[in-house]
Amino acid sequence: MEFIEAAAAFAEHLERVRRLSPATVRAYRSDLRDLTVDVGDASLEQITLDTLRDWLWRATQRGDARSTLARRAAAVRSFFSWAHEQQLIEHDPSLRLVAPKRGRTLPTVASQDAMRTLLDAQRSAASQGDAVALRDHAILELLYGSGIRVSELCGLDVDDVDLDRATARVLGKGSKERVVPFGIPARDAVGAFLTRGRPVLAARATAAPAALLLGTRGARIGPRAVYALVADVLAPLVGEETVGPHALRHTAATHLLDGGADLRAVQEILGHASLGTTQIYTHVSSERLAATYRLAHPRA
CATH class of the missing domain: 1.10.150 (DNA polymerase; domain 1)
Incomplete structure (x- = not known):
């Protein structure tokens, strides 16, 4: 062949x-x-x-x-x-193929103060009642509050979110389903969007009646729109020109570990198949700890 x-x-x-x-x-x-x-x-x-x-x-x-x-x-x-x-070849020529190891780069992480500033500003904008502002606030609170991937966020249907339990059922990589918790601010933001924002956007089209998050034309929102939103509001706070939704996932994981969360619990929340993937966030926390020490300790 x-x-x-x-x-x-x-x-x-x-x-x-x-x-x-x-x-x-x-x-x-x-x-x-x-x-x-x-x-x-x-x-x-x-x-x-x-x-x-x-x-x-x-x-x-x-x-x-x-x-x-x-x-x-x-x-x-x-x-x-x-x-x-598949028995298409008798011998596998790639068995001894060696490639250079990936360089380890620590993910972009916003500080807790930066996230507080960002989300307070979004909450203030959403309080004016604009449908898009309500949606954007819900998006940012969900990404940071649950650590879900942007694809998982965009795939959410209304029925996937349980506001009473503050959980979301998401479909992750490999079509693996998991239930992730989110905090009270995210619950309130999503509730406000469902009540005051989503009906306005849904009235503009009938293309996505089940989708939780809608675009300005009423269809299910796409990753590019979410990327543009995050880049617009987060980049100035972290001092980088290009930053996307994954930075909020990194930030959520790091802040969970900073707060004392168990590594395996964070693995379950993020939906990582391997604990090794989650462990990079321990390096992020160590870097932040070292930076704090260098700034604060008189003999650093």
Whole structure:
């Protein structure tokens, strides 16, 4: 079988069988498409370890980041492992493929004072009764109050939110469902939006009758609109030009740990499959602790 044909079948497997997110499938397609430039119409059996090493070396020469190289190596290892399981190849050429380790970068985290300033301003704007302001306040309170992903936020339906229990039922990566708690400010913001804001937006269209959060035309809000909102209000407070909804997820996790939350509890709230993924937030907290020490201790 030719590599191009097998790559297309693998992408379909990721989408229909493993049910990975569209963004993940796109990333795999992109990485395998990049390899196609090197191997052309070669068959799977013609691709060797040296072929893959040369491919990564050329990516290094054109200046690809270490994180990109690591991701592409992981993509081809996953692909050839699948091909071997499907008996499309006798030997897996990627078993000894080594890529540079990803550089560890600590996520952007806003301080508690910054978040208080941001949310107080949003609450004040929402108090005027504008439907969009009410929605934006609910979005920011939910992202920070629950630590959910932007895709999970946009996918929420009205019935997924239980204001009495202050919980939301979200569909995470791999179509895994979990229930996450959120605080009283988020409960109040969502309640105000449902009562005074959502009916105004819902009257503009009937495209998304079940969706919790609606755009200005009445359809379900999309990640880009949420990204634009967060970038507009959060970037000035953290001193970065580009910042998105994930920064609020990072901030929520870090503040939970700063407040004494158990690491495994934070893992469950965030929906991480591996505890190792959650542990990066302990490094963030350690950095903040060290910074506080350096500023405050006379012998720091």
